[in-house]
Amino acid sequence: MGLVLLIVIWLITFVSTYFFIAKTWWLPAGASALAPAIDHHFTTTYIVMGIVFVAAQLSLGVLVWMYRDRKDARKAEYSHGNLKLEIVWTVLTAVLFVGLNLMSREIWASERFRAAEANAVRVEVTGMQFAWYFRYPGPDGKFGATKPELEDASSGGEGALGLDTTDPASKDDVVSGIMVVPVNREVEVILRAHDVIHSFFVPAMRFKQDAVPGLAIHMHFTPTQTGEFEIACAELCGMGHYKMHGILKVVSQDEFDKWLASREAEKQ
Amino acid sequence: MATHEFAAPASHAHAAPQGFIRKYVFSLDHKVIGLQYYFLALSAVFVGMFLSLVMRIHLIWPTASLPLMGEIKPEAYLSLLTMHGTIMVFFVLTTAPQGGFGNYFLPIQIGAPDMAFPVLNMLSFWTTFLAFLVMLSSFIVPGGAPLHGWTGYAPMSALQSSGPGEGLGADLWIISIALFCVGALMGSLNFITTTLDMRAKGMTLMRMPLTCWAWFITAILGLLAFGVLLSAGVLLLMDRNLGSSFFVPMGTINGQITSHKGGSPLLWQHLFWFFGHPEVYIAILPAMGLASQLLSVFSRKPIFGYKAMVYAMLSIGFLGFMVWGHHMFMSGMSPYSAFTFSVLTMAIGVPSAIKTFNWLGTLLRGRIRFPSPMLFAIGFVSLFVSGGISGPFLAQPVLDIQLHDTYFVPAHFHLIMGVASIFGIFAATYYWFPKMFGRMMNESMARWHFWFSFVGTYAIFMPMHYLGMAGHPRRYSQLTEVAYLHGLIPLQTFMTYAAFITIAGQFIFLFNLFWSLKYGAKASDNPWEATTLEWTTTTPPPHDNFGGHTPVVHNGPYEYSVPGAPRDFVMQTDPEVAATH
Numbered sequence: 001m002g003l004v005l006l007i008v009i010w011l012i013t014f015v016s017t018y019f020f021i022a023k024t025w026w027l028p029a030g031a032s033a034l035a036p037a038i039d040h041h042f043t044t045t046y047i048v049m050g051i052v053f054v055a056a057q058l059s060l061g062v063l064v065w066m067y068r069d070r071k072d073a074r075k076a077e078y079s080h081g082n083l084k085l086e087i088v089w090t091v092l093t094a095v096l097f098v099g100l101n102l103m104s105r106e107i108w109a110s111e112r113f114r115a116a117e118a119n120a121v122r123v124e125v126t127g128m129q130f131a132w133y134f135r136y137p138g139p140d141g142k143f144g145a146t147k148p149e150l151e152d153a154s155s156g157g158e159g160a161l162g163l164d165t166t167d168p169a170s171k172d173d174v175v176s177g178i179m180v181v182p183v184n185r186e187v188e189v190i191l192r193a194h195d196v197i198h199s200f201f202v203p204a205m206r207f208k209q210d211a212v213p214g215l216a217i218h219m220h221f222t223p224t225q226t227g228e229f230e231i232a233c234a235e236l237c238g239m240g241h242y243k244m245h246g247i248l249k250v251v252s253q254d255e256f257d258k259w260l261a262s263r264e265a266e267k268q
Numbered sequence: 269m270a271t272h273e274f275a276a277p278a279s280h281a282h283a284a285p286q287g288f289i290r291k292y293v294f295s296l297d298h299k300v301i302g303l304q305y306y307f308l309a310l311s312a313v314f315v316g317m318f319l320s321l322v323m324r325i326h327l328i329w330p331t332a333s334l335p336l337m338g339e340i341k342p343e344a345y346l347s348l349l350t351m352h353g354t355i356m357v358f359f360v361l362t363t364a365p366q367g368g369f370g371n372y373f374l375p376i377q378i379g380a381p382d383m384a385f386p387v388l389n390m391l392s393f394w395t396t397f398l399a400f401l402v403m404l405s406s407f408i409v410p411g412g413a414p415l416h417g418w419t420g421y422a423p424m425s426a427l428q429s430s431g432p433g434e435g436l437g438a439d440l441w442i443i444s445i446a447l448f449c450v451g452a453l454m455g456s457l458n459f460i461t462t463t464l465d466m467r468a469k470g471m472t473l474m475r476m477p478l479t480c481w482a483w484f485i486t487a488i489l490g491l492l493a494f495g496v497l498l499s500a501g502v503l504l505l506m507d508r509n510l511g512s513s514f515f516v517p518m519g520t521i522n523g524q525i526t527s528h529k530g531g532s533p534l535l536w537q538h539l540f541w542f543f544g545h546p547e548v549y550i551a552i553l554p555a556m557g558l559a560s561q562l563l564s565v566f567s568r569k570p571i572f573g574y575k576a577m578v579y580a581m582l583s584i585g586f587l588g589f590m591v592w593g594h595h596m597f598m599s600g601m602s603p604y605s606a607f608t609f610s611v612l613t614m615a616i617g618v619p620s621a622i623k624t625f626n627w628l629g630t631l632l633r634g635r636i637r638f639p640s641p642m643l644f645a646i647g648f649v650s651l652f653v654s655g656g657i658s659g660p661f662l663a664q665p666v667l668d669i670q671l672h673d674t675y676f677v678p679a680h681f682h683l684i685m686g687v688a689s690i691f692g693i694f695a696a697t698y699y700w701f702p703k704m705f706g707r708m709m710n711e712s713m714a715r716w717h718f719w720f721s722f723v724g725t726y727a728i729f730m731p732m733h734y735l736g737m738a739g740h741p742r743r744y745s746q747l748t749e750v751a752y753l754h755g756l757i758p759l760q761t762f763m764t765y766a767a768f769i770t771i772a773g774q775f776i777f778l779f780n781l782f783w784s785l786k787y788g789a790k791a792s793d794n795p796w797e798a799t800t801l802e803w804t805t806t807t808p809p810p811h812d813n814f815g816g817h818t819p820v821v822h823n824g825p826y827e828y829s830v831p832g833a834p835r836d837f838v839m840q841t842d843p844e845v846a847a848t849h
Contacts, residue, residue, distance in 0.1 A: 001638035008723065009650055016654075016730045025734035025759065027670065028752065042667055049657045056624060056653045063631040064646055067567070068638070075836070076829040077633035081573035085629070086622065093621040097614040097660060104666040105607060111666070112603035129430075129522070148518065148525050162520075195521045196424040197533055199598065199673060203739030203752070208669050212533050212600045213423055214517025232750050234598075234673040234741045236417045238424065238431040239343035242744040 002068030006061040013057040020050065031229060031250070032205040033222035037107045039206075045100055116188035116220035121181055121256075124190040126161055127198030127211040128153065130240030132231060133161055136174040136260060143190075144170020151194065174263045178247045182256035183226050191217040199235035202248055210235055223250040284811035294394075296386035297811060301393050302372030303704065308397060309364035309693075312355050314778070315404070319352040321771055324764040328757075330746050343432045345745035346415035350433075351407070353418030354441065357547065358448050359400050361689050365554035366490070367396065367455060369696045370483040372704065374459060376802040377477050379468025379819045381812040384461040388454050395451035403444035406437040414438035417743060419544065422515030422536040426507040426528075429521050439508060442501050449498035452490050459487035468801070470821030474578070475840070477800045477825040478571065481578050482557025485585045489546045489553070492589065497543035500536065507531070537599055541592035549588045551685045553581060555648060555692025556623060561825075562645035562695055563627055565798045567634025568836050570826040572626045580619035580626075587616040597665040598672045606665045613663035620656055624649065635829070635836075639796070640714035644695035647722045648688050654726070655684025658733065673743075676736025679729050687725045694721070694777070701781075702795050706807045707788030713780040720773025727766035731759045799839050800825050 019025065030039055067076075116122075124135040124143055131153075137143045144167040151162035157175045164170055181187045191200055193211040201208040207221045233244035251259065285291045295301060325332060326340040326348075333339050340348075371389065375382055383389045406413045414433045416425040424430045425438060463484040467476070476484075506512040507528070515536040516528035564571040571577060593601060593609030627649050636642070658680040661667050671677065694717075701709045740756055747753045747760065794803040801821070805814050819841050827838035830845050838845050 001643075002636065005638075005643075005646060008719075012650075012723070012726050012730075016726070019734060025738045025756070027737050028739055038666055038669065041664075042661075042670070045661055045664065045667060049660055053653065053657045056628070057650060059628055060631075060646070060650055060653070063628060064636055064638075067631055067634045067636050069568075069635045074635065076568040076635040078570065078829045078831055079572070079633075080570045080826075081576065081626070081629065085625075086573050086576045089625045090618060090622055094615070094618045097617045097621075098611065100660060101611055101614045101664060104664045107666045108603065108607065108664075111669075112606070128520075148520050151520050151523055153523050194519055196427070196430055197421055201673070201739070201741065203670065206670055208598050208672060210599050213519040214531070214533065215600050217600050230750060230752055232739070232741050236346070236415075236421070236424070236743045238415060239341075239346060239745075241346070242342060242746045243749040245750045 002065040006065040009057055009061040013054055013061075017050065017054060020046070028203045030204060030206055031223055031225040031227070032207065033224055034107070034111055035204075035206045035224075041104050041107060044103065048096065048100060112219075116218065117186045120186035120188040120220060122188045122190065123179060123181065124192065125179070125200055125211065126192045126194065127200065127233065127237070127244070128160065128194040129196065129238050130233075130244040131160070131177075132179075132200070132244070132246040133157070134176045134179040135161060136176070136263075138172025138174060138264060140169060140172055142169040144168075144173045148194075172264060172267070174260060174267065176263065178249055179231065180249045180251060180256060180259050181223060182253040183223055183250050185253065186220050186222045188218060188220045191219065196237050197235045198233050198237045198244065201232045201234035202229055203232070204229040205248070208234055226250045226252065294390060296382070296390055298371050298375050298383045298386065298389060299704075299809065301389050302368055302370070304393050305363055305367035305371055305396070306369070308393075308400060309360050309368055312359035312363065312400060313690075316352050316355040316360060317771060317774065319348045319355070321767060323348050323352065324767045326745065327747065328761050328764045330748070342745040343415055344412070346417075346431075346743065347407075347413035347433050347437075349743060350415060350417050350441070351403070351413050354445070355403065356686065357418060357551070358445065359396075359403070361551035361685065362452065362547070363396065364693045365558075365689065365696070366459070366483060366486050366550065367393065369558075369693075369700065370459060370486070370554060373700065373802055374480055374483050375462060375466065376805065376809060376813050377480050377800050378463065378466060378471050379801050379814070379821065380462060380466035381814070381818070383458050384466055385458050388458050392451045392454035392458065395447055395454065399444045399447035399451060402440050402447060406440040406444070409436040409440065411435045411437050414441045419540060420504070420536075422504065422507070422531075422533050423517075423519065423521075425536075426504060426516045427521050427526060428508060429524070439505065442505050442508075446498055446501040446505075449494040449501065452494045453498070456487040456490035456494070459483055460491065463487070468819050468821055471840075474575070475821055475824050477557075478560040478574070478577055478581075479554070479557040481581055482553045485581050486550050486553045489550050489585050489588065493543040493546040493550065496539055500539035500543070504536070534596070534599060534601060537596050538592070541595045542589070544595065545592040546585075546588045548681070548685045549584055551689045552692075553584070555689045556581065558692050558696050558699075559627065559645045559648045559652075560623075560630075561800075562641050562699060563630045563649075564826045564828065565796055566637045566639065566642035566645070567631055568637070568828045569630055569634040570824075570828055572629030572632070573622075574824070574826065576622055577626055580622045583619045584616060587612060587619070591616055594663055594668075597668045603665070610663055610665055614660060617656070617660060617663070624653055624656070639698070640709070640711060640718060641695045641699035641796075643715065643718045644691045644698065647718065648691040648695065650722075651683055651688040651691060651725070654730075655680060655682075655688055659684075670739070671736055673741055674736035675732040675740045675742060678742055679732030679736055682729045682732070683725075687729065691721070697781070699796065700802075701784065702791030703802055703807055703809070705785055705788070706791055707784055708791050708795065709784040709788055710780050713776050713783075717773055717776045717780065720770060720776065724766055724770025724773055728763050728770060731763050735759060797835070797837050799823070799827055799837050801840055804839060804841050
């Protein structure tokens, strides 16, 4: 039985580890300024924890096989433990775990401890059952007021957000069903939700943040590649959760300016 | 009671009841109550497992028409996952290890005739039973069971019109959980008092089996955690039905302005996870205690580092109350507090690692026997490592950005708090069945059950890590809408087939359990040659556990292979052996 256990535990370990190492399924290709740092730290954690995983499982397999009851005269060792060893592995794991954590602190701080840069593109992202809307402040740089009593999801766009058209700041606001941003420029997202909690998740940008009713959460990221990237809702928000997705389109600054101008023109 | 150091209240000395109702239904006997909890959890685990089976089928064949249930709609899928999670966490993982085995064996292992408060004990079981009925009833009310997940995040859970099932079904769900909390609080008080006040002569705290330590610490966690969940549940009910706004800010639902304003959705998350994280340890600590016990018994060796094991469990319990914020890194909580929670969470990995080292140290130079309880204990260690290893990923906010609310999270908690704890329950069943029922369970069926479960659960839950890394969000009822999920469907299909096979294996267990009750080989008083007090009494134990006398304890719980001793084990009640710590 000891041998069978050894073989099964080792097999499970090797098969699981193979798929991690072969990267058959892995993080999607990163396309934001922060992605390389996050991926690098992911790989570091993965290597460290992978070694711990393999070492622990392989030793478990070896121990149950080596020390199986062989019906010989050997007695089990009478020992209540070893204080020195206990201290050694306590200190080792403490250093390892807290060390890993401190290594990732800088990345977290650079992402979340500062406000967006002054020249960032500002986009208000609003989640509601079961759609995302994206609003740009227009040339005046100001978002117009929105009011819950004006919300009308069936009218889409501005109506869905409850935009108060009597507010002068709202005149040049552009509301879009897809998110368009320029490449290599910081994007400040202002996350809101109307009804329940949603979560704005763009895997390729290594970006995720809940959108919470009653809060306007400011976050930022910098896309570094042009293309279309999928947005998924990552917080259970109701029966349509699975289909609450959107498109993030990263284009050149020129194309972005043209797109925004044409949307402004449509509006006038 | 004569040798006791305290004057026991009269209720302890209750005579063995004669009528069926008092003996088996409204019993005051902790052993009967333990079995009641156990069979409640057994019913619940098969309900929970059935729900997960329907979910797995729906994910792969979303339009399939199932017998009696028809086609599963997306909202029905969410009801299934809500009820699966709730039933498994509360009525299985909290109920069986603590309410079931803790109730049955804590008093016997410390040499007490019963729990400190037998009437309270009976009440706590029947409250839990009622909670289970209320929980199930949410399936059959109009709108069905709630959709908001086992975590019940507000405002979704607080607004009746946020989806089907958020009407009466959600109210019943909250009431059930509130009742469960009341039952769990009564149970916790009983466990704590019993451990502190009712130990036999010589049973010092540091001579208690690690199972007793685990039940004791779990009870303390329960006492501190369930009270908070109970309050949160009451507030949520008020938000839903009395127009208060604890968890709901001003907003709209389905285009209608709600009557709420000023509440905080994050407040619910703080309250819920203040309970929810210790709950993880409530589920796993008893399994840790049991694994320690079994590895020592079947390696015929003292546990490696008894004191370190006790201190590790104590620090896990203590730190467990300071890490709840790691569930909320992406919630809008301050990024500064995220960092604090992250460091504390990494710190809790240290006592967990100590335990793993000590389990391996116990096997080292042992003389290992492999009966079914030991197989499940070894399986527990393997699963605990595999589930634990993903913890440091999720505990770092930077990595949690990508992994939060993806399949990586269910991969982590299913392996560690789900499957590892359930392996603890299986191990306990095979280990204590002879003591509880006087018969052995069939060993070959038990082995088949082990291989199905061990390989099967790895096949189901290991691939979830890959899905998570690829960015597959949790709780998606269909995989067709988001394009990048299409490539992951083969992996999902594999997991569904693995679930079929694993679930089939569980019926071997169920059959074995009932078959052995009637046809199992007769068990001796101490079939495993173990040292703790339950093996000193008859099989099954008499009504007062020790047949009119109280044991006196002279030894620690893990004196195996003591040099010079006539046998390779020294019972706790045997004359004292020289301690060579």
